């Protein structure tokens with residue numbers, strides 16, 4: 001018997017396998033390091049009304065309504081998914097045929113490139129501009145079926161200027177996917193462009209600022225026509241009963257808590273930047289809840305930190321940047337421990 005043969009494009013897809021070493025301080029995933037918001041935590045402790053032996057809502061209408069209210073759009077403009085990863089993956093399948101291109105500014109979210117390849121699409125990276133902003137004309141010149149803009153960008157943290165974003169959104173020929181996984185930490189949202197942009201999809205998530213990464217609730221905001229197409233490619237039961245319950249509680253009662261932690265994260269991020277500079281580490285500009293620090297050898301620095309109980313994201317040979325580490329921002333005591341440990345390790 002001959003072995004089953006995977007699709008050739010998969011040979012270029014790395015396995016997403018973050019280091020599983022348990023640590024005392026995990027700063028590698030940009031999640032909310034203050035924890036789960038209080039109303040969501042209470043909802044998770046209550047008994048479930050929905051029975052887990054039956055399926056969740058195929059279309060979680062109440063959740064779509066709450067997300068719509070939160071974003072200032074109509075419920076027909078909301079698609080939900082098992083994390084925003086799921087919405088991004090579905091959008092790549094729905095709006096590009098195999099062999100077509102996905103344009104993006106590199107380096108960006110590693111899963112975007114993997115999802116493109118898994119869906120048989122061609123990754124079409126373009127460089128960022130010298131000032132760290134996206135280069136709208138370089139993106140538009142790829143004439144891709146899908147143009148992806150991560151705002152703020154992971155892993156660099158840099159924000160995208162409203163002018164550059166508007167230029168891409170108003171001129172792109174295919175779908176423009178704006179990934180706002182860290183939108184709560186940044187300035188104006190691309191959601192404001194939706195009324196004028198029939199080909200715009202903005203993806204957001206409850207995994208980062210909303211502190212619910214383990215429950216896997218993400219969503220997309222777009223014109224109803226785009227949402228209807230995404231509904232076709234979405235599997236039927238992507239948001240599970242616990243995720244739906246916690247998300248509803250968080251959207252109803254935790255928005256103030258989330259805003260408070262976001263403001264704190266921004267203050268601490270800038271304080272951390274200054275503390276790192278005294279160690280000779282210069283972080284890239286950040287509009288998110290993490291800092292990207294170019295270093296000569298990220299693998300050895302990552303190993304040294306891991307040996308002292310701290311996990312950071314190790315980034316190798318980023319285009320235009322080189323090696324770097326990415327660290328999530330959390331309560332100041334956690335950041336102090338990072339700075340103290342870095343001081344020891346770099347000595």
Ligand SMILES: *Cc1c(COP(=O)(O)O)cnc(C)c1O
Nearest residue numbers: 083084085109154181205207218
């Ligand atoms: C974390 C992250 C996501 C996805 O998060 P989900 O948990 O799947 O919602 C999407 N995009 C970027 C840039 C991220 O960093």
